[in-house]
Amino acid sequence: MSEPVLHMRNITKRFPGVVANDHICFDLNKGEIHALLGENGAGKTTLMNIFYGLYQPDEGEIWLNGRRVTIHSPRDAIALGIGMVHQHFTLVPTLSVTENVILGAETGQLGILDTRSPRARVAAIAQEYGLEVDPDALVRTLPVGVQQRVEIIKALYRNAQVLILDEPTAVLTPLEVERLFATLRALVQRGVSIIFISHKLKEVMAIADRITVLRQGRVVGSTTPAEADEAKLASMMVGRPVMLQVEKAPAQPGEVVLSVHNLKVMSDRRAVAVDGVSFEVRAGEIIGIAGVEGNGQSELVEAITGLRPPVHGEVLLCGRPLPHALPRAAIEAGMSHVPEDRHKYGMVAQQPLFVNLVLSTFHKPPFARRGLLSLRTMREHARRLIREFDVRTPNEQVRIASLSGGNQQKAVVAREFSRPMRLLVAAQPTRGVDVGSIEFIHKRIVQARDQGAAVLLVSAELDEVMSLSDRILVMFKGKIVGERDGRSADRAEIGLLMMGKAEEAST
C-alpha cells in the first residue's frame, strides 16, 4: 500500500461570522484521485486555498511527504510540488499560452525574457499528456476547454506532484469531461496525486478512488465509489434526503410572448457573439438554453434585456419591438431578469436590502411621489417580500452585501418576481447558491410558468436545463444548433450538440 503524500490535520479557518473549515482532516495517497465533495459554501475551496497558500489556517497542520510544512504563499506551494487548477481560470487573456505558462517561473538572463526553450517544453508536455494546444495562441482566443488544458500544463511545467482541480467540469461538455478524465488517469499513472473538488455526484462516482464529503465546514464522512451510491452521497452532502428531480406538470403554452428575430450581437472584444439567432417563447412554457459558457448566451441575454445593443435583428415582446439598449423599456413592458452576475448587475452591495428590492421601481408610486421617496412604503414592501421569498436576514435595513449568497439571490428573485411579469429571463439563476435555495428558486420558476409567464432559462448546468425546460435550445458558437423537447431529450445527445456536432447527434 502506498504511503500518504499529504496529510491535513484539524485544519480550522474562520472568517467573520462563519467557520469555513472546522477541524478538517484529509489525506491523499500517492497516485490516487481523492474527490472532495460538497455543495457550494461547504468549505472545499477554502480548504484547498489553504493548502495552496492563498489562506493561512487558524489552526491545524499540513504534512507533505512525511514532513510538516507551512505554506505561506502560492510560491511556497509551487516549490513543494503543488499545482492547482482554479474554478475561475487564472490565465491572462492578453498573453500567449507560453507566456501564461512561464509567468512566475520565467527563465532567462539579466531579466530578459526567454520564450524559446519554454515554448518547446510546453509543446513537449502537451504531447506527452494529450493536451493539444498551440503554444503561441493568445489565451483569449481559446475555447474554455482548451484554456483548462493550459492550466494543467501550467501546473505540470512546474513539476507538480499533487494536482488540485477545483470544479474542473463546470465549463466542459460531457465529451470534454471524458477527455479530461482520460488525462487525469494518465497523470495518475505517472505518479501524480490528484484532489478533485466537485459538487457533481455522477462525476465523482466516475473518476474518484476515494470520496470525502464536506458539509458546513466539517467532514461528514469518507467512502469509495464502490461502497456508495448517488442518493447516499447526496444526503451526506446536504444532510437530508434531496429531491433530485423537479416536479412539474406538462406545459400549456399560450400565445407568443418573446420573439427574437435574426439577432446578431457583438462581444466586448468586438467579435460576433450571437450570430443570427431566432426563436420564440410562449406564455406558460420554459425554454432552456443549453451550451458551454462563452458561446454567446450572455450576450444573447444582454441583448434581449436591453443591456447590450444588437448590431442586427429584433426583439419583440408581445408583438411589439423593444427599443435597443434600453433596459427600462424592457422592464416597463413586463420583463423580469435574474442576471447571471449577481454582484455586477443584480445588486448594489452597499445599499440596504430594502433599496435593493425596489432597484427598478423606486422612482414610481407608491415608492416615490413627485420626486420624493417614501422610505416607509419601501420598507413595508421589503418586509412583505422577505416573508414571501424566505430571505433569511435580521431585518430589511442591513446591507445586502452582508447576506449569504443564497439569500442575496433569493432577494434578487423576489424583486424580479414582485413586478407584473410577462417574461422571465433567468440566467444562471442558481449559481453559487446552496441546495435549499436552489430547490426554492426552481419551484418559483415553475410556479411563474404555471401562472402564465413565459420563461427563458439560460444555464451552464446541463442538469438544471434538462430538469426545468419544456423545450431545450442548444447554443454553440453564437448559433442555435438544435432544439429538443424537454421531456424526451437525451443527455448525451445534447452534449454532442453543445460541441457543435449536430450530424452525430441526429444520427
Place this chain on the structure above:
Amino acid sequence: MIRRWFWLGSAWPAVASVLMALALAALVMVITGSDPLAAYGALFQGAFLRPGTATRPTAFFETLVSATPYLILALGISIGFAAGLFNIGAEGQLYMGALASVSVGFLVKGLPWFVHLPLAIAAGVLAGVIWAGIAGWLKATRDAPEVVTTIMLNYIAYAVVNYMVNGPLRHTGTAPRTPDIEPSAVLPTLLPPPERLHWGLILAIACAVGYYLLMNRSALGLQIRLVGENRHAARYAGINVNGTYLIAMVLSGALCGLAGAVEVLALYRYLPTEFTVGYGFDSIAVALLGQGNPIGIALAALLFGAMANGSGFMQFSAGVSNYIIAVVQAFIIVFVAAPGIARDVLVNWWARRIRRKPAAQGGEA
C-alpha cells in the same frame, strides 16, 4: 474592544484625521523652530475670538465669510462624488461663474436690484453649468475621463478670465481688472460695516438643506447614489446612467458657479485676474472630510474657513507662516483618504500602552 467603541460613529475618522494632522503640523513647527501651542492659540483666537473694531470685522463673522464658498463648492463636489464622478474642475467652474456674474453685473444697467441681482447670480450658475456640462457631456457621450477633462477646463478657464480681464472687459484704471458692478447687482451684507458677513452664507445654508433633501429624500438622489455605487446594476435596473452623469455634473457645476457668483457679487464687486486661487482644490479636501454628509461638510467648511481666516493673525502674533495651514490641510486629506492609517497608528499606540501595563505588573510579581 477598544477598537469597537473607539470607532463607533462615522465621524470619528474625520475627527481623528484633523487631530493627527494638527499634531503633525505641530511637529513641523517644532522642527522649524516655532511654538505650536502659541500658533494654534493665535489661530483659534484669530478665527473665532477676536472682537471687531470700528475698522476691523469680527473674527468669527470673517470665518463664516471664508467658509461660505468652501461650503457651496464642497456640496457641489460631493454631488459629483455621489455619482462616482471626480469634479476636480470646481476651480474652473468658480472662475467662469465669477466672470459671468461680474459681466452681467456691470454690463447690464438700469435694472432694479430684484431683477439685476438674481440675473447676475443666474448668469454665474449658468456659466458653472456650462463649464461642468462640457465635461459631463463628454463623459456621458464619449467616456472621456472627467478627472482629466475638468482639470484641462480649469486651465482654459484661467486663460479665458485672464484674457477677458486684460482685454475686452478691462476697466480704464492701471490694474488689470473689470469695472465695478452696478450697485443693483451687489449681494448685500447682513450687518453694517466693517462687517462683511453677507447673504451668501444664507444661500450656502439653503444649498446644504437642498443637498440633504436631494441626496436623502429624493428619487433623483437615490438614482445618483445607485449610479455612483454600481453603475452596472443601475443600468440593469433601468436607470439612464449617462444621463445621470450629466445631471450630477450639471448640479455640481451649478453650485460651483454659484460660489463664484457669490464671491464676486458680495465681496470683490469686480473681477481681478487672479482671485481665490485654490478655493476649488481646497474644497475637494472639504468634501472628502465631510464624507457626503451635509452637516459634516458644513463643519469641514467651517474648519477650513477658520484656518484661512485665523492664519493671518497667527502669522502676526505667533510668527508662524500662515502657509502652515496648507500643511495641516495636506495631512488632513491624507488621513481622511486612508482612515486606516490613523486607526492603525492610534490603535497601535493604545495597544502598546495596554500591553505595557500587564508587563509592568508582571515585573513586580
Place this chain on the structure above:
Amino acid sequence: MIETLLEVLGRIDYLFLLGASLRAATPIVFAALGGIFSERSGVINIGLEGMMLTSAYVCYKVAVLAASPWVGLLAGVVAAVLIALLHGVISIRYQTNQVVSGTVINIFAAGITGFLFRVLGAQESAPYLPNMNMPGVRDVPLLGNQPMLTWVMVGMVGLATFVLFRTTWGLRTRAVGELPRAADTAGVPVNTIRYANLAIGGAMAGLGGAFFTLHTVSSFTPLMTSGQGFIGLAAMIFGNWTPLPAMLAALLFTVPQALAGQFQMFGVPLPYQIISTLPYVLTIIALAGVVRRSTPPAALGVPYAK
C-alpha cells in the same frame, strides 16, 4: 489673411518647430511613461502632477543648496518616488479609491511645496543641467542642442518599451495589471510588483519635474507644473498605454502650440492666452475622440485582495 498664413507657413523652419515641440513634450512624455508603468500594473495614477511638482521643488532647492544640478536631480527623483510610495500606501495597503488617492497626492504636493517655498524662500537661481551642445552631438538633427533631459526622455521611451515587452519584469507587470489572481497563483507577489511600478512611475515623474526647474527656468513657482502631468495621462490613454505611441501623442499636444508661436513671431496677431490653452483644448478633444477605442489594463483601479 489666407495669403499671410500661407506665406508664414512657407517661412517656418519645420525642423526647428519639431525640436521645440519635442522639448515642450519632455515633461509630458515623462508623465506618460510614469502613468504607463503604474497603470500597466493596475494602479491608476492621477497623482503624477503632484509627483512632478514635488520633484520640481526638491530639484530646485537641493540643486541650490548643493550647488549641483546633478545632486538636485537625484534628490528630486527620490522625493517623487517617496510621494509615489505614499500613493501606494493609501491605495494599495489601505485600498482607498485610486482616483481619490491620486487627487489627495496632488493636493498634498501642492500644499507642502507651497509651504516650503514660502517658508524657505526661492531667491537664488538653481544651476542648470547641461544642454546637449557639445561638439559631436550639437548637430544631431532634432536632438542637437536640446536639454539633456530630452535626450534622457527619448532613451527612456525605448527602454520602457523594452522593459515592458521583453523582460520578465514587464511580463509580470502586465499580468498583474490584467489579472492579478493569475499572477498571485503563479507565485508572483502582486502588491510588491505594484509598489515597485509605482516607484518607477514616480521616478519618471521625478525626471519630468526636474525639467521645470533645472532646464526651463532656474527657479520654482507654486503650481508651476500647470497640468502637464494630466496631459501626460491623456497622452498615455491616446497611446493605448504603450510608450512610443504615447510620445507621439504628446507631440500632437505640443506641435500646435509651437506652430502658433511661430505665427506670432511672424506677426500674426494671436493673444498669448489663446495659444497657452492649445494643449489643454487638444487634450480634451483627443480624449473625446479616443477613449471608446482604447483598452486599458483590465484590472486597472481594482485593489487586489485574496
